[in-house]
Amino acid sequence: MQEVQAFLNVWRGGNGFATLVEDGVVGPVTVDAINAFQEVQGGNGDGQILVADTSDVDGGQIATGDLGTSDEVQGQGDGTTIKEACEAAKADCKEKANCSQDNLKMRKCLCWRGGELGFTCQVKCGCSTPVA
Known part of the structure; x- marks a missing residue:
């Protein structure tokens, strides 16, 4: 929490x-x-934000501490399921971070009911090693 x-x-x-x-x-x-x-954010105000373990979706490693030397960026995505919304958020974050897959570190997705498709998630990510 x-x-x-x-x-x-x-x-x-x-x-x-x-x-x-x-x-x-x-x-x-x-x-x-x-x-x-x-x-x-356009949600239904149900008082719930769900934490989705990003290891349940494609790519990236879960980061719990310092992501490394790069700055964190935030991605956001919508989906009809939490998994779909988290995947969209991760793809957005990965694009913004501009890391290689091996250096990409993700935090857990934070999701809520809302958005155009039913769920919205946000996730922070960054590069564990700076991109040259």
């Missing part, structure tokens, strides 16, 4: 909202923050 709270804090901080305490507790403040985020 701390991953979700950190994700929400990036969005909240960039949009003039107070940040959440990243304590991993799913309390009413966190659920309200999720609902607000979903509504702005």
Whole structure:
């Protein structure tokens, strides 16, 4: 849950909202923050953001710490399923990061109901070694 709270804090901080305490507790403040985020993103405000393990989809390795020397970029995608939306987000992120497949490091996809196809996911990624 701390991953979700950190994700929400990036969005909240960039949009003039107070940040959440990243304590991993799913309390009413966190659920309200999720609902607000979903509504702005065109979701249904069901209070759920799902964490999808990117190893379930094609390409990249899951990164939990520092991705390396490159900056992280963010990809976003829509799909009729969480897997499809996560794959689209990963493809978007991979294109933006411009890494070789061997050097691509992905975080977990964060997904919610919404978007044009039913689900939207975002994922951060980067290169473990700079591209020359």
